[in-house]
Amino acid sequence: MDKSLLNNNEYSWCFACGKDNPSGLHMRFEIDDDKCTAYFTPRREHQSYPGRMHGGLVAVLLDEVTGNYLFAKEGKPSYTAKIEIRYRQPLAIGEEVVCTGRELKRKGRMVEMQGTICKKDGTLLAECLSKMMIVDETPQPSRKLAAGEGEEE
Template sequence: MDYEDDQMCFVCGTQNGDGLHLDFELIGVDRIRTEFTPSKKFQGWKDVLHGGLIATILDEVMVNGAYLRQIMAVTTKLEIRLRRPAAIGERLIFYGQILKKNTRTVNMKAWAEREDGTIVAEATGLLMMMKVRG
């Protein structure tokens, strides 16, 4: 399979009309950050953000943490712990961090916080580096 960025990614693609259009900011040599304030269309239970969307953003934070550092990789393993519910309309801050980089893999962690620093969810991931055609 060839991997090509056509800007249609659900989380960060600028051309995806149904996407989240999140922007990512590199922090230091190993971290990344983004923010998301969910609207009601992303709820699971009434006024609670769907956990699957949190998982999706955590995955994307990890992949973009590598990608924006010129490491082309895809997720091969993802473990998530949803610690607290996130409310619809509540701004969440997502962080990712490279833990270890080998010749073929990248170990990452990511987490989501409320504005007061309370952790809502945590994830670890194993990314496999890939070749990208241009």
């Protein structure tokens, strides 16, 4: 993998894992041969209805853990082309969960991924099936940001 990509200043603003994004989730990952794992504890600012994590942010956890597995394996970014989520049980605010991403199969540049989120006792809370397209180019920042516009005043 080209480690210089990971030190790219723009990448460090990723909402899910970017270390410089003050509004981000700051996810961290462990990569094995066949899977990526992330541990995450939803906080109050991630809430939808009282006590439960917002479903859109649950989708971020699944999207990121699958995308990270593919990036670690390929050394290239991939874009989410499709993601289908089954929300089985709520993710409780303050309770750590285990997120896992794996590859199921691929055809050309399109890779089918599976993501799961479980409680520490193994109870399945949410799962996804997604399609990710591997890309050769390095994603570019928006022209406005590159020109120094679009930052907060």
